[in-house]
Amino acid sequence: MKKQNERMSVTGMKNSRTVELEKIIKSRTAVLDSALDHYLPSENAPPQSLHKAMRYSVFAGGKRIRPMLTLLTAELFTREHETAIPPACAIEFIHTYSLIHDDLPAMDDDDYRRGKPTSHKMFGEGLAVLAGDALLTLAFEILSAPVFTEGPGRKYWERVPSERKLQLFFEIARAAGVKGMVGGQVMDLEAEGKKPRTDLLDTMNDLKTGALLTASMRSGALAAGCGPEELDKVTAFALLLGRAFQVVDDLLDVEGDAGKMGKAKGADAHKKKASYVSCCGLQETREIRDRLYVRAVRELESLGKGTGALRTLTDFIFYRDF
C-alpha cells in the first residue's frame, strides 16, 4: 500500500477523498458479489458438484477489477448504472472460466491461486474443465436472457435496445475468443522458454488481458448509452490500462507480496514464461509502467468529471502489491 499512497500524494489526491472513493468501490463490490451469487446456479440444484465448482472459483477471492470497470464506466454516463450489472457479471464469469482452464495441468499447472487450491485440485480435472465451460456459457446466457427474467440490474438492462445488446454481446464474445483472450493464451503457451521482443509481448498481452479488459469498459459504456466519441475515449484509456495490467502482473511476480497474492513469487522465471521482466529487466519494466500511468491518467482526465472512483481503481491497478 505504501507505493499506492505515495503515488496518490504525488498526484495531489486528498486523503478524505481517497477514503470516500474507496468506500464507493467497496459498496460496488458488495453489489457485484450479490449479483454474481444471484446469477450462479444454486448449490442445491443438480448437478450439485458442477454448481459447487462454479461457485468455488467465482468466490475464491477475486479482486472484481473487470466487473468494477464495467460498473464504474457505466456510472460516467448514467445514473442508472445498474444497467451494467448483467454484462459485468458475464465478464467476471468469463474471466473466472479463463483462470480455471489456465490453471489446468496441461496449461500453467498451478496448484494454488489466491492462497486456495485451484479448481482441478479441489474437484478433479474433468469437473474443472466443465465448470469453466459452464461459466463461459452462462455468461452468454445472462446477456441474452429474455427481459422477463428476474435479476439484479434487470429493470434497467431491459431498456437497453436489442441492437445495442447484440453489439455488446459481440464485443464480449470477440474479446474472449481467437482474436482476444484465447488467442493470447495460445501465444503465451507457445512463447514459454523463448525470449520474445517487446512488441510481440505487447501483442500477446493486448490479446490475453487487454481485449477483455477493454470489453469490460466498453460494455459498461454501451449499456449506459454512451455515444461514439466518448466510447473512443473509453477505449483509448482501457487499452492503456489493459497493457499496464500485465506489466504490473509481471512485476508482482518478482516484487509482489506473496502473502497477499496467495501464491509464490518467481513462478514466471521458474516456468520460463515470456514476461516484461525477463524481456527488459526490472528497472525498464518499472519505467514502462510509469510511462503508461502518465498516459492513462491523461486519457482518463479527458473523460471529464465523475472519474474519481475510476482513478482510484487505476492507481490500484498500476501500483498494487498483490
Next chain:
Amino acid sequence: MKKQNERMSVTGMKNSRTVELEKIIKSRTAVLDSALDHYLPSENAPPQSLHKAMRYSVFAGGKRIRPMLTLLTAELFTREHETAIPPACAIEFIHTYSLIHDDLPAMDDDDYRRGKPTSHKMFGEGLAVLAGDALLTLAFEILSAPVFTEGPGRKYWERVPSERKLQLFFEIARAAGVKGMVGGQVMDLEAEGKKPRTDLLDTMNDLKTGALLTASMRSGALAAGCGPEELDKVTAFALLLGRAFQVVDDLLDVEGDAGKMGKAKGADAHKKKASYVSCCGLQETREIRDRLYVRAVRELESLGKGTGALRTLTDFIFYRDF
C-alpha cells in the same frame, strides 16, 4: 443400410423419392461445409496452431446432423432457408467443442473418433482445451456479429429482428450450459460404474444430447420466423429425436459398424458407462427406439407438407449403423 431400407419400404417411401431426398441432404451438407469453412479463422492467420486445431475437429468427418436439422427446419417455414446458416454453424461449433472436451483424458479419455486421432492426441491437451474454448466462443461471436459482416446466409440473417436473434441466442446458450449439455455431461461422468434407473438415464440424455438437438431445430424455426404453435410442434418432434439419438448411440456401441464409426465397439461396457443397453438390455433398448420412432413420425407428420428431407434424416438417425 439394410434396416433403414426395410423401414423405408414399411413406411411406404418410394425409392426414387428417397434418392431425391438424399440428394437434397447431400447438397445441404456441401452448403454447410462451405459455411463452416468461411466462419472458421484461417490456418494462415496467427495463432496458426489454434486455428489448425479448431479446423481439424470441425472437418474430422462429422455427420452434420445438428446443423442439417437447423437448415431443414428453417426450410419448412421459409424459402430463404439460408437465414439459418449462421445459427446452424454456431451449433455445429458448439457440438464440436463438446466432443473435443469430452474426449480429454480427464473425461472419456478417447484416443480416436471417427477413425482419426482425437484433438488432444494430435495437438496436446492444452491446445485441445483451448480449441474447444475457442469454438464455443466463436459460436456466440457468429450469432452476434454486426450486420455488415460478410458470410454465407448473412443477407437473410440480417433481416431477422434483433429481439428474435436474442431469443435464439438464449436458447442455444441455455441448451449448451448447466441446464443442458454441460449439466448432462456432469451427470454422465458421475453415473459411470452405476446402474441408474431409466428415468434418470432419460433426464441425463435429454440434457446431454436432447437440449442442443432441440435448440438446433428451434433456432432454424425461429430464424425462419415460425409462429408459436408451429414452434411447439417442432419442439415436440425434436425432443423425441433427441431422446432417440442417445438410445441409438447406445445400441451402436453394441451392434454398430465399427469400421464406419471409426472406433471400437463395446466402449460403454468397458468404461462402465450408464447406457440404455446396460440398463434395460439389448432387446428392450431396440423396442424403446421403435416406440420413439412411431411417435416421432407422427409428430413430424403433424407439421404438414415439405417434411420429406427431415423424414429421411429421421430414418437415418433411428436406423443408422454408424
